[in-house]
Amino acid sequence: MKIVYLIQTHKNPEQIYRLVNIIKESSPKSYILISHNPYFCKLDKETFGNLTNFEIINNQGGRGDFSLIKGYLDAVHWLFSHNIKFDWLINLTGQDYPTQPLPKIEKFLAETEYDAFLFHFNALSDCEKNCWGSKEGRDRYLYQYRKLAESLPPWQEGLIKFSRRIINNIQPYIRVHTSYGITAGIRANFTPFNEYFACYGGSYFHTLSLKCIQYLYYFCNQNPELITYYQKTCLPDESFIQTILINSELFNICNDNKRYIDFTNSRQGHPRILTVNHYSHLISDEIHFARKFDMSVDSKILDMLDARILQTIAAKEEGLVR
Template identity: 25%
Template sequence: MKLAHLILAHAQPDQLDRLIQALQHPDADFYIHVDRKTDLEAFRNLLKHRNVYFVKKREKVYWGAYSMVQATLNGFEEIIASGVPYGYINLLSGQDYPLKSPDFIHDFLEKQAGTQFMDYLSVMKEWQEAIPRVKKYHLIHYSIPGKYALEKLLNTVLPERKSPEKLTFVGRSQWFTITFEAVKYIVRYLKEHPNVSRFFKMTWGVDELVFQTLLYNSAFKPAMRNDNLRYIDWSEGKASPKTLTVADEALLRSSGKLFARKFNSTTEPEIMDILDAKFLTV
């Protein structure tokens, strides 16, 4: 089974190189989207790997904005255009790292063929803090003067936004592992429903909503497993997860996940060394 790793990166090319090396497999390819705000030259060394491709259409990615979704879609489209019949597409950040060997990961996904691995909660039930994301107008995606004053005005004078196409909103973590057929469905759906794209462009934190929502409201819903196969520690209560260290080894070992985030090879390389020695061999 062929596996395409789509990696969204903006910094630390050496750490990204280490991630690619850790995931090397005869049936793996790597598609790297480098934020257009970042100099691509710093990442050119990655092309030493036979199976690394840069996503040509690069986006300037901003936290919370649709640009994160667009960067992912650009990667999807390039993967589809390759003509390679991938079994799964695995969305990673440049700060992720595997907890299992490439052989284990490929065997696991082959045995689970057809399952969509994503975290998702109902926005209207279990994840109500996300309701303002879809009910209110957010202009974070748009580069227009005075956009936040305009945003406030829109939310004062206009009624709450309605779900396009009567979609039921679900979401949570933006990172996932889904089938090639699901990826093709997402790309096709957004092209055929520009009203849905417009809606999500006015949604804050949309990268945590759009992909799960589209599959949840489709024939892929029965195949969705509420597990994105990733260990992520939000215990610090910050906007981004905890940087993992050697103190987290026991939790990583017992997590049962295939990947974890986030790591920093500059400040905390020891935990990645431990993973290489103890986990990637199984």
Template identity: 30%
Template sequence: MYINYLILAHKNLEQVDRLIDNLLDDRIFVYIHVDKRVPSDEIRRHRFASSNRVRIIKNRVAVCWGGFTMVSATLNLMKAALAGKREGYCILLSGQDFPLRSKENIYSFFQEHEGKQFMNYWKMPYKNWVNGGLDRIKYYWFVDKIGMYESDVFCKFQRESNMERPFFKDFPPYGGSQWWCLTSECVRYILDFVADNPIFVEFFELTLIPDESFFKTIVLNSPFSDQVVNDNLRYIVFEGGKPHPNVMQESDFEALITSGKLWARKFDIARDHAILDRLETHMATVMEG
């Protein structure tokens, strides 16, 4: 069994080096999508660019937060991972994630739970999302084409004009965190579904933050639904209704190591690099013990 990490990165590539250093061994392979706006010369300056266990995918996308470009980048990673023919798990990470356990411990976890899919999800409408999250799919969003602000203005116009569009009958929508851990078999099912159902893709291309619903909706309406564990194995903290998670600080150390999770996000070495130092020391100490 291999673990294939699929990493979406767009900044702080020296932090990505550090992340990958704490993931790799001979049972691990990394596929990384670096935002198209990052120059190739900058990418080549980092350690991961010369590793024989890391593949930087060539079909890079300029990702717009809230748009379908995030899904496109993820699908490109999934295709690359399957083409590598390393069967096992595909684990989607951000370049600002970091492990909370050693690579050996993480590998053992997936050996023990082999065949399970890990993603957190809820059926829409969801009480903690604005209007249950249904505005995301009931109205047309053109985030990748005209930006978030203009798309929001257009959404309000559609709402006031009762211009709702129906979702797919007998195919309930699901939402949840973007991040997941899926078997190669499940990833293959998703890619086959996408290829066979272009109308589904076309619908989600014009939704809001589709990375939080596109993959969930496919998997929870698939033969893999009874394998799904409602947990993405990440420690992430959202506060005050903010759209982005808190950046972890050294003061979060105890909460992180006692969370029971395998990874956490998000980290920013420009804000606090000491938390990564402490996590690395902790993981090394646990292994020695």
């Protein structure tokens, strides 16, 4: 069995190098594809030495718009066009990290009855798992947005945020978002969603089997109008893949992405940076990866995870752990 680790990156080459190194040390036969946005920093393949089953492609980055999904789909296209063989694809960023030995995760995937590990919920309903609420789902995916500005001076941004609350609450036709620049949306006359094709939301981070990736790739090629619609929504990366795969009703999907992300006191959708204080939460067998880590804030937590991963592997190699 072979895993592709797709890592979307844009900054901090040292931490990217560390992530690649622990994956290759823990799972030498896996394939690593880095989709890198070179706008913020350059990333050279030579920096990583003579790694096999490893490639870097440049791609546009971004958050809040369709660029993250476009980078993902471009990477999938690259894998298929280069005839890279794999059974599962795990998507990460440069600020993610495994929390247990990859052979253990890969054994789990080889034996599972599921086709995907993908957190999801109906984005337009107030079901129990919808942590946004149906209003947030409607505001994100029933409006077509246009970015007005990447950023504003603090005093203007504060004024816009105050005005946004008023605008968004007094009428149903226009929405203003300020989390990722200044964007304005108009209620769509037509949407792709109906009783047969629901709008789903959830986390962008997931683990998908080859047959899910193949279906996703085929569906996107056959339905460009869905891409056109999602290109103008807010945070399409937290809905696009869920909506395609769940509506297909073809796959046995586990509603758990096996990730640890701490959104306590989150601001503008940014999770907390994980530190040594989170270690006890990360070592559950139910967690495969976690985010976000920042070596400039706390590198010791990565040292602790490295020790756990590599010591366990060494023990297994010596026959001390069954």
